[in-house]
Amino acid sequence: MKAEQAASPSEVASSEQPAPAPPANQPEPPGAGAGGEAGDSPPRPDAAAVEPPAGDLQSKIRESDVERGETVSASEDGQEDSPREAKAEESSELPAPMVEARAEQAEAAPQSKREEDAASSPVMGKSEQQARAALETGSSPNGVADREAPKNHFPSSSIIDSQKSFWIKIFTQYNSNQGLIHDKGLTLPIYEAVNLEDRSRRAQKRYLKKRKRAVAQQLRSLAKELKSGETLTEQARRLLKLLPEGINPKKVRELARNVRFQRGLADRFREGLIRSGAILAEMRTIMARHRVPEDLVYLPHVESSFNLRTHSKFGAAGIWQFTRGTGRKFLTIKYEVDERLDPILSTEAAARFLRQNYDRLKSWPLAITGYNHGPQGIERIISRKGTRDLSTIIQICGCRLFKFASKNFYAEFLAAREVATNAEAYFGALEYEPVLDYHEIGLPFYLEFSKALQILKLNEENFLKLNPSLRTPVIVGAKYIPKGHRLRLPYNFDPVKFLNLVPHEHRWQKQKLTEVVRVRRGDTLYDMGRRYKVPWQVIARANNITAYRRIRPGQRLVIPRRDKVARRWVAKAVVKPKAKPPRKVVAPEPLRKVDTAALAARMEVAKIAFQRAEGAYQFQDLDVYGYDAESRAGWIKVAYGETVGHYAEWAGVSARTLRRNNRRRNVSPLRHGGRVVIPFSRVSLQQFNLSRFEYHQSREQDFYSTYAVTDVTKVKVRRGDTVWFIAQSNDVPMWLFYQQNPALVKAPVRAGMTVDLPVIVEVSELGSPQPGQEYNLIQ
Numbered sequence: 001m002k003a004e005q006a007a008s009p010s011e012v013a014s015s016e017q018p019a020p021a022p023p024a025n026q027p028e029p030p031g032a033g034a035g036g037e038a039g040d041s042p043p044r045p046d047a048a049a050v051e052p053p054a055g056d057l058q059s060k061i062r063e064s065d066v067e068r069g070e071t072v073s074a075s076e077d078g079q080e081d082s083p084r085e086a087k088a089e090e091s092s093e094l095p096a097p098m099v100e101a102r103a104e105q106a107e108a109a110p111q112s113k114r115e116e117d118a119a120s121s122p123v124m125g126k127s128e129q130q131a132r133a134a135l136e137t138g139s140s141p142n143g144v145a146d147r148e149a150p151k152n153h154f155p156s157s158s159i160i161d162s163q164k165s166f167w168i169k170i171f172t173q174y175n176s177n178q179g180l181i182h183d184k185g186l187t188l189p190i191y192e193a194v195n196l197e198d199r200s201r202r203a204q205k206r207y208l209k210k211r212k213r214a215v216a217q218q219l220r221s222l223a224k225e226l227k228s229g230e231t232l233t234e235q236a237r238r239l240l241k242l243l244p245e246g247i248n249p250k251k252v253r254e255l256a257r258n259v260r261f262q263r264g265l266a267d268r269f270r271e272g273l274i275r276s277g278a279i280l281a282e283m284r285t286i287m288a289r290h291r292v293p294e295d296l297v298y299l300p301h302v303e304s305s306f307n308l309r310t311h312s313k314f315g316a317a318g319i320w321q322f323t324r325g326t327g328r329k330f331l332t333i334k335y336e337v338d339e340r341l342d343p344i345l346s347t348e349a350a351a352r353f354l355r356q357n358y359d360r361l362k363s364w365p366l367a368i369t370g371y372n373h374g375p376q377g378i379e380r381i382i383s384r385k386g387t388r389d390l391s392t393i394i395q396i397c398g399c400r401l402f403k404f405a406s407k408n409f410y411a412e413f414l415a416a417r418e419v420a421t422n423a424e425a426y427f428g429a430l431e432y433e434p435v436l437d438y439h440e441i442g443l444p445f446y447l448e449f450s451k452a453l454q455i456l457k458l459n460e461e462n463f464l465k466l467n468p469s470l471r472t473p474v475i476v477g478a479k480y481i482p483k484g485h486r487l488r489l490p491y492n493f494d495p496v497k498f499l500n501l502v503p504h505e506h507r508w509q510k511q512k513l514t515e516v517v518r519v520r521r522g523d524t525l526y527d528m529g530r531r532y533k534v535p536w537q538v539i540a541r542a543n544n545i546t547a548y549r550r551i552r553p554g555q556r557l558v559i560p561r562r563d564k565v566a567r568r569w570v571a572k573a574v575v576k577p578k579a580k581p582p583r584k585v586v587a588p589e590p591l592r593k594v595d596t597a598a599l600a601a602r603m604e605v606a607k608i609a610f611q612r613a614e615g616a617y618q619f620q621d622l623d624v625y626g627y628d629a630e631s632r633a634g635w636i637k638v639a640y641g642e643t644v645g646h647y648a649e650w651a652g653v654s655a656r657t658l659r660r661n662n663r664r665r666n667v668s669p670l671r672h673g674g675r676v677v678i679p680f681s682r683v684s685l686q687q688f689n690l691s692r693f694e695y696h697q698s699r700e701q702d703f704y705s706t707y708a709v710t711d712v713t714k715v716k717v718r719r720g721d722t723v724w725f726i727a728q729s730n731d732v733p734m735w736l737f738y739q740q741n742p743a744l745v746k747a748p749v750r751a752g753m754t755v756d757l758p759v760i761v762e763v764s765e766l767g768s769p770q771p772g773q774e775y776n777l778i779q
Contacts, residue, residue: 153293153364157391160411163187166262167408167415171301172426174264181215184260184404186394189242191215194261201761212259219256223249260404265305270427272305273420277432279306283347290351293364299350299371301416302409308468309341311702313733313760319343320350329353335471335514335694336479338702342469365390365410373406437491438466441499446480446508447487455501456493466490472701473514476542478560480512515561516693519613521553526609532559536609544704548766551613556622556693618742620735622692624678624685632680638670639696640735650691652682672738673745696735703733708766711759712740719751730757 156164166180166187174180177197182190194211196204222236227249232240243252283297300319304310311317315324318340324333330349331339339345350371357367357375369390370378381397382388394407419426449470453463464470466488473479481487489498517532525545529536542558545551620639627634644664648655659666662677670676680688715726723744727737738745740756749755 154295154368154414154417155365156414159186159391159394160414163408163411164414164418166190167412168419170262170265171269171415171419172266175267176264179261179263181211181259181261183255184258185255187262187408191239191242191259201765208261212261216256216259219252219259223252223256226252268305269301269416269419270430272301272307273423273427273430274432275306275308276300276420278434278436279343279347281435282344286344286347287351290348290355292351292355292358295417295421296351296354296368296413297347298417298420299368299413301420302412306343308343308465309705311706313703313707313731315699315702315733317341317702318346320346322346322349326353334482335698336474336482336511337469337485338471338698339469341471342467345469363388363390368413369406369410372409373402377401377406436466438488439491439493439495440486440488441495443481443483443485443487444499444507445502446483446511447502448480448506448508449474449477451502451506452481452487455498456489458490471698472542472544472705473558473560476538476560478512478514478542478558480508482511483509514690514694515559516556516690517559519551519553519555519557521613523551523553523613524610525551528557528559529609532561534559534561540608544701545608546704546708546763547608548708548710549704550608550611550615552615552619553613554619555613556619556697558697619739620696622689622696624689627680627685633677634680634685635675635677638672638674638676640672640738641696641699642692643670644676646692646695647676647678650683650688650695651678651680653679699735703736706763707760708763709736709758710761710766712756713759714754715757717749717751717753717755721749721751723749726755726757732757732760736760 163186166182169180174193177195179194179196180190181192181194182188192211192215194208196207199207218235218239222232222239225232225236240247243255280297284294287294287296300306303321304319306319308319310319310321312321316322317327317338320340322331322340327333327340327346327349330352331345333340339349354367354371357370358364360375361367361370361378366378366382366388367375381393381399381402385393385397387393387396390410393402397407423430453460456463460475464475470481474481489495517528519528525536525540529539532539538560539545539557542560551557621637622639624634624636644655644658648658651658657679658664658676661679678688683691715730717726723737724734726732726749727734736758737755740758744755
């Protein structure tokens with residue numbers, strides 16, 4: 001699913017996953033790794049229909065699976081169905097054993113009045129009766145109690161088990177201020193544990209760099225001592241015990257180049273377990289409906305720790321971390337709404353995507369790895385290496401893109417599955433979030449976010465728990481909740497009553513236009529707020545402006561303003577003047593002691609409002625040049641991330657028409673900064689510009705909602721480096737790299753030149769309030 005990025009220590013665990021299921025009568029062996037056998041995985045049509053796995057290791061694993069009685073017949077898996085036939089059946093049929101199990105649960109558990117109401121309600125309600133019945137039979141939202149032992153959809157091997165044990169340690173024993181220094185080849189050996197508490201983020205980086213260099217130097221010294229035949233020092237003997245028996249000096253020197261640090265995730269994993277209680281049962285129902293192994297609901301523990309509004313540096317979002325490109329195939333992703341952030345809708349998409357991967361790759365280990373690396377990438381590796389055995393692929397594949405994250409993805413999933421199904425054994429008793437109850441209605445009109453809160457008497461946090469797909473422009477009032485959007489209401493609030501409570505003058509029939517302004521040199525947020533009659537705090541929140549992201553000349557900002565019709569309507573309201581109360585003489589209050597800490601905090605926040613727009617970096621050129629009113633056409637400069645498909649969508653024409661007008665072949669890529677002629681026969685110039693701006697603005701809003709740029713460092717370009725390699729190896733998005741280095745749009749990088757690299761830190765790690773909260777300090 002996500003294209004593999006250069007994984008930073010703190011992100012690796014969230015970008016990799018999957019692993020095998022333990023037998024029902026004994027726990028899984030602790031292990032840690034990335035990869036699973038391709039051939040001996042899930043259900044398959046029959047032994048002859050699937051290509052036999054290659055390699056002695058895989059044949060041994062298959063033999064052990066047969067001995068344990070874990071082979072699945074074709075009828076059980078339903079693999080004979082074509083993808084199109086399977087998709088048609090997904091919505092209407094469940095596997096026979098699952099139907100029988102659910103029927104027994106339904107008979108055992110009496111139906112509540114709430115379930116009867118949901119069944120008879122004319123409004124679409126949450127179809128969670130099966131999920132609730134499953135919850136009543138189990139002791140936790142995992143719903144694993146009293147269920148039959150699952151089929152072995154997720155086979156393992158010695159390599160995968162060792163990787164899995166590593167990730168179990170990361171998920172349960174070490175928090176985010178701790179970690180392990182290890183070998184990045186296959187996670188083992190583990191050289192030492194590191195404690196980073198009571199150190200700043202910058203101090204942590206310096207300390208980790210120092211420790212990794214020390215371990216690498218120890219390995220190089222060991223290689224020298226082994227080669228010379230000298231008596232080993234005590235330190236060398238200790239290190240040698242961690243390495244495989246009979247290792248030679250050459251291999252030791254290779255290990256010195258593979259020293260890596262993995263940050264712990266125990267605290268985040270525990271939080272994810274608690275959050276998952278609200279939706280896990282419904283997610284299981286969705287997986288079953290799409291004929292996907294239900295235990296794949298644990299995959300978000302690896303991707304996002306079930307953090308609903310999380311975003312990656314490279315544009316992935318939600319608990320399933322869909323990128324825009326993959327997400328658009330299954331979900332609605334617009335400026336106002338991003339369904340990747342909705343855990344239920346994104347689970348539907350993930351189930352479909354995983355099923356497609358399995359139908360294509362015929363193996364759940366490969367399908368899961370393909371979720372991270374992409375199914376096309378897995379097919380290329382299979383074709384190139386001549387094997388479908390994931391363990392073999394992990395060992396022999398040294399591809400530039402199939403790196404640590406993809407190699408460990410399957411084993412991470414197995415580890416997350418082991419920990420989640422035995423959560424109390426690892427974390428003790430947990431108080432899970434209650435199951436989410438709601439009604440769902442289709443809005444017949446556009447509606448203001450603030451008006452919905454007012455009618456429902458909910459605060460913003462609780463409303464967004466029900467409707468997490470609503471994006472910042474809707475929340476701050478720059479856009480309305482779209483017409484036709486499936487709005488979720490609390491279960492105890494009647495949907496018909498909600499619609500009746502919306503005043504007629506607030507039932508908008510058109511979406512509010514985005515008002516965009518450019519920052520001029522010397523502007524401040526305070527000045528812009530006065531100029532456009534909008535509180536500067538509102539402008540700051542709408543554009544994710546914080547102490548770590550100041551405004552710059554040329555930057556485009558969204559200005560949230562009330563609709564003109566609404567202002568005229570408010571002006572017509574007649575307000576009777578109230579009688580002035582008699583003036584009272586109040587004695588002066590005694591002077592109070594000034595809270596210097598609070599005053600200092602206020603002044604720090606005030607600096608955001610009065611920072612002048614000065615500075616270096618430039619923004620992407622989104623202007624239209626050479627517009628001809630007669631031919632209704634103009635040309636633009638290609639900005640990073642834009643494609644022919646984007647231009648076709650924004651201009652309302654086909655991609656074929658655009659390519660023909662620009663004399664481009666289907667395979668020729670767009671060059672950053674190149675020219676593309678755009679026809680404006682279907683949309684106006686303003687509409688095209690607005691759609692284009694919203695695309696880039698939404699990407700920046702997503703990024704700055706989770707990350708902050710705290711500093712800029714200088715890096716010298718080495719021979720052979722490219723822009724892509726420099727950005728990826730330093731975990732910097734390409735659009736941000738070009739923003740910091742605008743000269744590289746026209747001139748390629750050269751060995752010896754210096755480029756600027758932004759230092760990116762998660763907002764949560766800065767210890768500061770989330771974007772928007774800090775602006776409440778000054779009114």
